[in-house]
Amino acid sequence: MDYQYSCSECGAAFDFSPQLMLCPKCQIFQKDNEPLRGILEVIYNDGNKAQTPDALWPVDAQILQSVPSARSPLWKSEKLEKATGFKNLWLKDDTRNLTGSYKDRASILVATIAKKWNIKEIVLASTGNAASSMAGIGAFWDMNVTIFLPETAPRAKMVQSLQYAARVINVAGNYDLAFELSLQYSEKYQVLSRNTAYNPLTIEGKKSGAFEIFYQLGKVPDYCFVPTGDGVILSGLYKGFYDLYKYGFTNNIPIMIAVQPDGSAAIYYALQNGFFTPIAAQTVADSISVDVPRGGYYALKMLQKYGGKSVTVSDEAILNAQKELSGTTGLFAEPAAAAAYAGFLKMKANIPQDADIVLLITGSGLKDIDSAMHKVDFPKKSIRSLDDLE
Amino acid sequence: MDYQYSCSECGAAFDFSPQLMLCPKCQIFQKDNEPLRGILEVIYNDGNKAQTPDALWPVDAQILQSVPSARSPLWKSEKLEKATGFKNLWLKDDTRNLTGSYKDRASILVATIAKKWNIKEIVLASTGNAASSMAGIGAFWDMNVTIFLPETAPRAKMVQSLQYAARVINVAGNYDLAFELSLQYSEKYQVLSRNTAYNPLTIEGKKSGAFEIFYQLGKVPDYCFVPTGDGVILSGLYKGFYDLYKYGFTNNIPIMIAVQPDGSAAIYYALQNGFFTPIAAQTVADSISVDVPRGGYYALKMLQKYGGKSVTVSDEAILNAQKELSGTTGLFAEPAAAAAYAGFLKMKANIPQDADIVLLITGSGLKDIDSAMHKVDFPKKSIRSLDDLE
Numbered sequence: 124m125d126y127q128y129s130c131s132e133c134g135a136a137f138d139f140s141p142q143l144m145l146c147p148k149c150q151i152f153q154k155d156n157e158p159l160r161g162i163l164e165v166i167y168n169d170g171n172k173a174q175t176p177d178a179l180w181p182v183d184a185q186i187l188q189s190v191p192s193a194r195s196p197l198w199k200s201e202k203l204e205k206a207t208g209f210k211n212l213w214l215k216d217d218t219r220n221l222t223g224s225y226k227d228r229a230s231i232l233v234a235t236i237a238k239k240w241n242i243k244e245i246v247l248a249s250t251g252n253a254a255s256s257m258a259g260i261g262a263f264w265d266m267n268v269t270i271f272l273p274e275t276a277p278r279a280k281m282v283q284s285l286q287y288a289a290r291v292i293n294v295a296g297n298y299d300l301a302f303e304l305s306l307q308y309s310e311k312y313q314v315l316s317r318n319t320a321y322n323p324l325t326i327e328g329k330k331s332g333a334f335e336i337f338y339q340l341g342k343v344p345d346y347c348f349v350p351t352g353d354g355v356i357l358s359g360l361y362k363g364f365y366d367l368y369k370y371g372f373t374n375n376i377p378i379m380i381a382v383q384p385d386g387s388a389a390i391y392y393a394l395q396n397g398f399f400t401p402i403a404a405q406t407v408a409d410s411i412s413v414d415v416p417r418g419g420y421y422a423l424k425m426l427q428k429y430g431g432k433s434v435t436v437s438d439e440a441i442l443n444a445q446k447e448l449s450g451t452t453g454l455f456a457e458p459a460a461a462a463a464y465a466g467f468l469k470m471k472a473n474i475p476q477d478a479d480i481v482l483l484i485t486g487s488g489l490k491d492i493d494s495a496m497h498k499v500d501f502p503k504k505s506i507r508s509l510d511d512l513e
Numbered sequence: 514m515d516y517q518y519s520c521s522e523c524g525a526a527f528d529f530s531p532q533l534m535l536c537p538k539c540q541i542f543q544k545d546n547e548p549l550r551g552i553l554e555v556i557y558n559d560g561n562k563a564q565t566p567d568a569l570w571p572v573d574a575q576i577l578q579s580v581p582s583a584r585s586p587l588w589k590s591e592k593l594e595k596a597t598g599f600k601n602l603w604l605k606d607d608t609r610n611l612t613g614s615y616k617d618r619a620s621i622l623v624a625t626i627a628k629k630w631n632i633k634e635i636v637l638a639s640t641g642n643a644a645s646s647m648a649g650i651g652a653f654w655d656m657n658v659t660i661f662l663p664e665t666a667p668r669a670k671m672v673q674s675l676q677y678a679a680r681v682i683n684v685a686g687n688y689d690l691a692f693e694l695s696l697q698y699s700e701k702y703q704v705l706s707r708n709t710a711y712n713p714l715t716i717e718g719k720k721s722g723a724f725e726i727f728y729q730l731g732k733v734p735d736y737c738f739v740p741t742g743d744g745v746i747l748s749g750l751y752k753g754f755y756d757l758y759k760y761g762f763t764n765n766i767p768i769m770i771a772v773q774p775d776g777s778a779a780i781y782y783a784l785q786n787g788f789f790t791p792i793a794a795q796t797v798a799d800s801i802s803v804d805v806p807r808g809g810y811y812a813l814k815m816l817q818k819y820g821g822k823s824v825t826v827s828d829e830a831i832l833n834a835q836k837e838l839s840g841t842t843g844l845f846a847e848p849a850a851a852a853a854y855a856g857f858l859k860m861k862a863n864i865p866q867d868a869d870i871v872l873l874i875t876g877s878g879l880k881d882i883d884s885a886m887h888k889v890d891f892p893k894k895s896i897r898s899l900d901d902l903e
Contacts, residue, residue: 191588198581202655263843265592279882285889288840295895450678453653489879492669499675505685
């Protein structure tokens, strides 16, 4: 399929090159503490000829799917149906991806393009899942991966990256510093950046979730609840549904609901106010904890254009949702992923009970055992005989 | 399909009942510190009429598969092929099961039978994966699960069980005491036991791995490397391959290789000596650490009958194999699962390079981050600028 880049702000068109990241014109207006300016979209010049959605990729879909079991299950649970009263409440279970998170979708596309262009190394800044995802996909595809990781990243995700033999560089600072150093590194050593939102392929890769849901349901759903931090998973899903719409595979775009923690709600506030204000994030849901949502402008534009909504949930509600989801489905989600269910619970009074609803379950609970401990009651004593049972 | 139980020791036949666990005749000879006597097999009276292997279940195969994505991927990696020189080295990736381990296969069948017989509660003793697996499958199928867990069980697996809303009872003692108390509990409260090896359905459930490999490869492989503790996964795979053979779907049974840690090698020694000697187990691979292998007699009989082998590997070799597997495939396995690869590396000089070889990857590395830390090098310092990179 023939494709190019188009700026999501000014609409300027660019030929694809793996080094091109943001629109050079809009990038001039970039300020500190703001989402990225000039995020690029992939446009298919001959997309109308696509016989199936799988044609709408900048690489051969077969190559994408050569990563083991790239397609995650979509399923529902009777017990969850009883608990909520909703018949068609679907779980898009990305805990089953190779590295246990939705981020594999972006990593796979970036790695594929790197391979196609004979680039041997990928660099990124990450607080956790993107790092371990890129490391794992890099291990599968024989690609060197260098990660700039803030010191505060969760231990499990760091160990996972190291197990995958990535080069992990600890940064004495936050994600912003890690991001900046990773850009300097990619320029100095001429390697490919997989920084989320910054590399347009991260958005394009994440659209695979939308295509899969469409294949699995046989149509697009009515609602999607998406755990939202930097806005890139949300944007990727929008891009996927929009491609399906634009190229004639469906007449609808789902109502997307960006679920954010109370303590990391930049996109929520921007949707209310029309502009972004930097706020220091604090939430148990580390994967969606961001001061400045890098993909914010694009996500906001999509939400505004297609009537999307946003909802905030407390950490307490997230942890309760995590426990309830585990106990009613057997699906153990990390806090960020459970936020999708928390958001649904907050909104459900306004949703028809027969609607097709998809909750994006974006990461495995095994990645963050410490958070999962908050809402469980440990046995208070150890027993030696059944008589010791109260 | 019409089926009954048959004693694997004396051959006596019994009608199926969910309460029947071991052969009452052979059970009389049970001694302390020995594997279980009188393990029962499921025999299909009309198995020869089966059109597909899926007919060879004591329940409708459709019900088994209603658990989300019950079939795990079988895949290989180019990078692993380069590292080993073996073209057809397959990974049966059971880290992708609902709860992240092979144990789901037994839990699913036991839960299905409980549902069929209208039993509301399942009890088991476990050191970890069987517990979290039964808890997760129980959560999916609305079944109460009670777990007797030795105090020393790994924390991640305990938290996982509690997240799934299982009742976890800590036992001030080892697996033997937990096992004993769980039996007393199942009798006192008339609930179904899922104790591994003890409930014949645990073996029958674990045969699904063999069926899947057969479907996925289009034939049975030449070799299977199986992480082995109590011998029940090994026995389950044998039962599956044997059913395929017995009922005419294949003419071969693979050469099975039971891989055991140096520090927990009861089945290995029994294969050399012909008898079992209890030895206190000690290994980093907690999922296959057992003093007395409950399913030992049956596993030993199968190994002897079908020319199986056993190999031991050091903890050092296991942890190196874990790291090498992560770095060459993107598959992050827990130590017990990585033992399959360690065993393969030890044996590979005697295996033809074009043989079809399956490594059973039985559990996710995210379940035991502490062990995964042994072989990774943490960054020694944090940097503030690229100049700080050496």
